[in-house]
Amino acid sequence: MKLYNTLTKRKEEFVPIEPGKVSIYVCGPTVYNLIHIGNARPMIVFDTARRYMEYKGYEVNYVSNFTDVDDKIINKAIEEGVSADVISTRYIAECKKDMADMNVRPATTHPLATQEIPGMIDMITNLIEQGYAYDVNGTVYFRTRKFKEYGKLSHKNLDDLRSGFRDLKVTGEDQKEDPLDFVLWKPKKDGEPYWDAPWSKGRPGWHIECSVMAKHYLGDTIDIHAGGEDLVFPHHENEIAQSECSNGVPFAHYWLHNAFLNIDNRKMSKSLGNFFTVRDIKEKYDLMVLRFFMLSAHYRSPLNFSAEIMESSKNALERMVNSVDRLNDLIKAAEAKQNGTVAADASLCTEEEQAKLEEMKQYRAKFEEAMDDDINTADAIAAVFELIKFANTEVTEARTGSFAALVRKEILTLCDILGLIVERKAEVLDEEIEQLIAERQAARKAKNFARADEIRDQLQAQGIILEDTREGVKWKRA
Ligand code: AMP
Ligand code: ZN
Secondary structure (H helix, E strand, O other): OEEEEOOOOEEEEOOOOOOOEEEEEEOOOEOOOOOEHHHHHHHHHHHHHHHHHHHOOOEEEEEEOEEOOOHHHHHHHHHHOOOHHHHHHHHHHHHHHHHHHOOOOOOOEOOEHHHOHHHHHHHHHHHHHOOOEEEEOOEEEEOHHHOOOOOOOOOOOHHHHHHHHHHHOOOOOOOOOOOOOEEEEEEOOOOOOOEOOOOOOEEEOHHHHHHHHHHHHHOOOEEEEEEEHHHHHHHHHHHHHHHHHHHOOOOEEEEEEEOOEEEOOEEOOOOOOOOOEHHHHHHHOOHHHHHHHHHOOOOOOOEEEOHHHHHHHHHHHHHHHHHHHHHHHHHHHHHHHHOOOOOOOHHHOOHHHHHHHHHHHHHHHHHHHHHHEOOOHHHHHHHHHHHHHHHHHHOOOOOOHHHHHHHHHHHHHHHHHHOOOOOOOOOOOHHHHHHHHHHHHHHHHOOOHHHHHHHHHHHHHOOEEEEEEOOEEEEEEO
């Protein structure tokens, strides 16, 4: 398969370090708020890349961090009068719920920056020993100019950067040897979380966190490093500088970056205030619609969010769901007729059906061709729609149940690679909901909070949202 590599600015054939295995590191969110749908874009597209690689038989070690120490987290903690870890723990849990709703699989490991401080101290110590870093009054800086390859990812020239940085120079940074130098460790301010280190009681810079977490869980050289395109410079450039100077080997072979999710053609971001959280979208749509919307464009193309595109995504996804629904009905009818289960077995199909199954193979071939071409999910979805059309016209009452079952299996296989769930959820009846709510109340009374939470989560998975009000528990369908 080919991947576009930001480092070489070319599509390259993917060759893993170890045959059959892939190591991926994806920069995760800073957890101080509910994630917005811009943050959801890298989650969905790289989860899809992972699923496709697994489908191709690779064993994928997928690591994605949570940045749980940061100015924004600290500010939020001060605002609420709680400690920083109360904030990060809360929003990690919320983020995981959103991921589950978007059918983004948990990473093999989700490291937390705060749990990796010893590794960061080791890497910084090593960089100082080699002359790549220096300590001024407890702040440690990376000596950017000493790394001759600095700028190779963002294709920036050091001298251009230097003149840009001069203008940007802010007070408090005059202790740096060079405006290009960046922070590896900074001393604590009052009320901030801190760790003991040889240079000061303080905390790590953001860039060193990812270098260390990638090294810890994936090794010195990894196959793929990914994230949003805003991270190319300076975050990923700095990660390369730290890791390559410290480890003495290339950091990542392939660098993948998703384009922005925009709104009114501007980047959706928390600082601009023009964002929707994943939770906002969930109020109105099943999050499969959001996933479909994200995958309907190539990950390197900017994607503009609008109510109209969400509506058309909803309708398009519904066409897939309806097609599978119809196949389910046909399979059920065939089962009733033959009084037993239908097997998805080509040898039980008629000769004509077998010829049709041969014809059906072209859609999977197109799907794979698209995905092999730098994960072109837009074209892969188009291939699924061709398959849907085939299903809608070729599978009729006159066909065997096995034929219907094989076509259905094909649709589900391809949709599963995209992480799209296209089987309609069974409708939960009002009395079932009421019964579960009563059971949850009883569990709470008996202080069995685990069971109470389990029921809430089960209902949530079925699209039922509970609200605890003064008048008792109220529920609504999402
Ligand atoms: P942050 O929490 O800002 O560090 O972002 C977490 C991830 O979301 C990073 O990979 C960002 O590049 C990505 N990201 C943030 N905003 C957007 C956006 N509007 N479109 C696409 N990706 C984004
Ligand atoms: Zn990172």
